[in-house]
Amino acid sequence: MCAICGILNFDLAKPVDAALIRRMTRVLSHRGPDDEGFYIRSGVGLGHRRLSVIDLDSGQQPIFNEDRSAVIVFNGEVYNYQELATELEAAGHSFETRSDTETILHAYEDYGESCVDRLRGMFAFAIWDARERRLFIARDRLGKKPLYYYAGRDFFAFASEIKALLEIPEVPREVDPDSLDLYLSLRYVPGPRTMFKNVYCLQPGHLMVVDRSGIRTQRPYWDIEFPAAGEEDREQPARQRMEEFRNLLSESVRLRMIAEVPLGVFLSGGLDSTAILAQATALRGPGERMKTFSIGYDGPGTEGADELEYARIAARAFHAAHHEYKLKASEFEAFVPDLVWHLDEPMADASCIPLYYISKLAREHITVVLSGEGADEILAGYAIYRRMLTLERVRRGVPGIAAIAPLLARLAPGDKLGRYLLDSAKPIERRYQSVDRGPGFEGKRKLIGDDRAWKSELQLRAIFDSYFSRVAHASTLNKMLYVDAKVWLPDDLLNKADKMTMANGLELRVPFLDHQLVEFAANLPESAKIAGGNGKALLRESMKGFLPEAILKRPKKGFPVPLSPWLRGPLRPFVRDRLCSPGSAFSNYMDGSGVVRLVEEHEAGIDRSQELWTLIVFESWERQFTRPALEREFAV
Incomplete structure (x- = not known):
């Protein structure tokens, strides 16, 4: 396990700043405390931090191919590398290490972009192909290893963590307002966006090729293939x-x-x-x-x-x-x-x-x-899947439920039953978009206003619809599993x-x-x-x-955290300091009175812990990453 970073200047005659590559690499030292390595050539710079796990003595990176026309930096583990190495040696490759890193590089030489199809593991890597003058980067199928990038006017940069990209002066430390509003809905920013304007993550199961003209290719190489509803493998004993x-x-x-x-x-x-x-x-x-x-x-x-x-x-x-x-x-x-x-x-x-x-x-x-x-x-371990299937059976089994649900919800004793009835009238695509997530549409309106709340709702709908549309043929359960994946x-x-x-x-x-x-x-x-x-x-x-x-026989519990009692009890002064003080971040991004209202409601016994934690984390992030005078509240 390691960290990687790099810069490609589109004008290959323009030197990459070696000191900058070193700064980018060293800010990632926590990911790889054992070693560091660099590749600096005119127009190209790669950095690597190493956590030694396999081939402790000779697995230092970057690693070259036999004629040094290609070089790789790699983060992750490829578990079938020994089998691949045997295959590649039989094809004529010679190995200088026993590492999975070198195996990926030789696989790229023989199979090109399709080398990723042969890898079994978790990975994010970058290969500079000097002969073709292109950078090839890829991320594992499900997103176990991160990879972020910034495409500037005259350069491309990538890194295992965004903080390395922020070492580059041209990368702006600006909040992406649309990402902020999506964050309020989901409590995280959905890829390929990040909270930083123009900084993106390479999506899981995707590869990218960058050359002197910029990003030439970005495409998926793998996806989860769910069968059509009713065509799952039911014959197997x-x-x-x-x-x-x-x-x-x-x-x-x-x-x-x-x-x-x-x-x-x-x-x-x-x-x-x-x-x-x-x-x-x-x-x-x-x-x-x-x-x-x-x-x-x-x-x-x-x-x-x-x-x-x-x-x-x-x-x-x-x-x-x-x-x-x-x-x-x-x-x-x-x-x-x-x-x-x-x-x-x-x-x-x-x-x-x-x-x-x-x-x-x-x-x-x-x-x-x-x-x-x-x-x-x-x-399908989460209770939400079973709840959504129950609601779907109600929707399909009660003719005209969409027309009568609003009336029944108004007559229902209690908000919970009312919401349940309203949800039963929605198709799974609409229902699953908003379930068990942030403050909800009405809560967002009170924080960011009608226009931003509606815009964010439509953006969120577009994200979920794009994934649901890929599995329109699948069962309701498998649709949810695909979207979550x-x-x-x-x-x-x-x-x-x-x-x-x-x-x-x-x-x-x-x-x-x-x-x-x-x-x-x-x-x-x-x-x-x-x-x-x-x-x-x-x-x-x-x-x-x-x-x-x-x-x-134990019921599913998740990874519980006593957030609600802590925010109402021992952490109450911390909550007020972060969310209600004059120096908090919210005046620039949302309605401060709405924030204070959430704090007061939680103190009064209404559980607003998830909303408050969402705001605390954003305020702490904004304080460190967008305000130079307050950057780094602690010593790394």
Whole structure:
């Protein structure tokens, strides 16, 4: 795991500033604390920071091909690199290292842009092809590794994190107003946008070619192929399906255990992480205890958020060497400036902070960690999927529901039932766009006014419609899974996972998101995903006899954070200081009185914790990244 960056001047005779490349590289040192390397030629500069995991002695980057006409910088891991290297050696290539990085470069020489089709893993890389005078960059299929870029008038720049791009004087530190309004809806900025004007992320499963004329090609090379509704694989016997799933998961875990450094598991005590621990323990063999890591909370009001009891049950069941950390409200508050610095842009997912602290604990013992992320997204683990399917059955089963729903909602006792009735009248495309996200349309109107709220609503609709249209043929459930794989998964879940672990120099690997396992899950019938009122039916069934009953029967809990009681209790002065003080950012971007109203409502007992956290994160980000006098509230 590493960090990469680079600049291509469109006039190749114009030298790249070597000092600038070094500054860009060194601001990413937390991602790669072990080594750094540079390639500087007229018109081209590449930088690399290394976290040593494989080929510790000779895997330094940048790496060249045999005649030094091509050079690569790479972030990630390719798990099938040994198999590819054997194939490439048979084709005549000679290797100077045992690294996956060199394997990618030789694969590019033989297969060109289609080299990405042969890679199994997580990656973001850039290859400068001096012979063709072009830069080839690519990002893994699901977005596990980040890659950002800025296309200027006379140069192109890329980096693993936006902060490296901001070292370039020509890159503006300007808020993109449309991104801000989308952020208020989703609590993160959907790609390819970022919160910075004219700075973009390369989308998952995409590649790009840049030459002297600018961005010449940008296209997808992979997508999740869902079958048409009713055409899912229902013929495969259940036992055979379970065995195939179990084998795919075991192989995925085995590949992700390839490392020359200590390895462990993030353990919540939920089904997903315990399944990973079970597989890893079986693969490691008797006498070798897996190291596991869990987080809880310290202080009043945190009891419902603590998962340590179940994590201990799982750790004991597999004889793991278990480690725990209890997070305090004071630590949560103190980390906010560091949080936004590591994220580079606002992301109002409060679980980022416990994820950082558990990563910090793990890094004291290991360098690589396995995690259960992705199971909910490929096997429909979230309760929202079941709720949306129920609403869809109501919509299709009650003729004229769209006409009578508004009247029934007005007559309904309570807002919750009223919203449920209104949602039942909407097609899935409209309903799923706004569910369980930001302050809602009415809340946004009070913060940013009617015009901006309507414009943002239409932009959000366009984003979701573009993805729903690609799977118009699929079942309702698979439509939701596809949209989440394109928006929520890369822009929230995997983004925070990468940034919070790499902030500690820890490499995270996610076996459930092996692309072969994702493709297998896409073709499963709905009954293999949702059964008996629970999601992840196939995973649950395949783990019977392997996991403790308490884990198998435990309801889905997510990554809980005691945000509401903390913002109303020990963090109340912090909330008022950030959101209600005269120096806060909101006067430039939204109605300050609307912000104060949210604070007062939360203090009065109405839960506005998600809205407040969304605003706190934005205010802290704006303070660091757009105000030069206040930049860096902490010492890196």
